[in-house]
Amino acid sequence: DAKTTQPPSMDCAEGRxxxxxxxxxxxxxxxxxxxxRQIHSQGPQYIIHGLKNNETNEMASLIIxxxxxxxxxxxxxxxxRDTAVYYCxxxxxxxxxxxxxxxxxxxxxxx
Amino acid sequence: NAGVMQNPRxxxxxxxxxxxxxxxxxxxxxxxxxxRQLPEEGLxxMVYLQKENIIDESGMPKERFSAEFPKEGPSILxxxxxxxxxxxxxxxxxxxxxxTGMNTEAFFGQGTRLTVV
Numbered sequence: 001d002a003k004t005t006q007p008p009s010m011d012c013a014e015g016r017x018x019x020x021x022x023x024x025x026x027x028x029x030x031x032x033x034x035x036x037r038q039i040h041s042q043g044p045q046y047i048i049h050g051l052k053n054n055e056t057n058e059m060a061s062l063i064i065x066x067x068x069x070x071x072x073x074x075x076x077x078x079x080x081r082d083t084a085v086y087y088c089x090x091x092x093x094x095x096x097x098x099x100x101x102x103x104x105x106x107x108x109x110x111x
Numbered sequence: 112n113a114g115v116m117q118n119p120r121x122x123x124x125x126x127x128x129x130x131x132x133x134x135x136x137x138x139x140x141x142x143x144x145x146x147r148q149l150p151e152e153g154l155x156x157m158v159y160l161q162k163e164n165i166i167d168e169s170g171m172p173k174e175r176f177s178a179e180f181p182k183e184g185p186s187i188l189x190x191x192x193x194x195x196x197x198x199x200x201x202x203x204x205x206x207x208x209x210x211t212g213m214n215t216e217a218f219f220g221q222g223t224r225l226t227v228v
Contacts, residue, residue, distance in 0.1 A: 034216070036219075042221055042222075043115070043117075043202050043204075043219035043220050043221045043222050044154065044202065044204075044219045045219065046216045046217065046218060046219075049216060087153065099154070099156065099217070100153075100156075101146075101153030101154040101155070102153050103152070103153055104153065
């Protein structure tokens with residue numbers, strides 16, 4: 001079973017920030033938080049991952065709470081092409097075999 | 112830099128036939144992972160391979176399914192005597208390393224959609 005809990009769906013207006021929450025209250029000390037997304041009928045796309053510090057790259061920012069029990073993925077200026085299912089996964093770094101995928105959050109970016 | 116390449120994108124097989132799915136990892140990647148996704152579900156891990164070796168096949172059914180990643184050429188996921196329940200999207204991912212830290216994130220192909228009729 002997935003170790004994360006995400007809302008099943010969210011809406012966001014185009015151009016606004018999309019904040020996608022994820023709860024992972026049972027995360028262990030050596031587990032990272034990974035975010036992937038899957039646009040309809042395509043393969044999953046890696047977005048970002050982090051351990052305990054906040055991370056930012058060209059796609060998104062990842063905010064992890066101090067107790068590491070939850071995190072938020074931020075898409076700063078959502079576009080229509082960001083409409084996808086977003087998956088939050090906790091896993092040991094490099095343990096791609098153990099990526100346990102839940103049902104994710106279906107994000108709809110509206111014009 | 113080409114991404115992970117999977118072919119075919121769509122495959123139709125009759126019950127009892129064999130399905131062969133191919134995956135070419137990204138350049139410089141020697142770790143390959145196969146996942147299966149049923150409609151309206153998340154991905155399920157099947158098998159992890161490193162060149163010529165199966166590292167972890169704990170997610171793969173014991174019968175009819177096999178995988179290989181030869182020294183030369185793509186990784187192959189083979190399903191013998193397919194049944195309707197094998198209909199799914201099969202995704203391959205690759206990573207540069209399998210350890211910890213940098214370069215461990217997995218990059219996915221576009222998948223092969225297998226339909227068994």
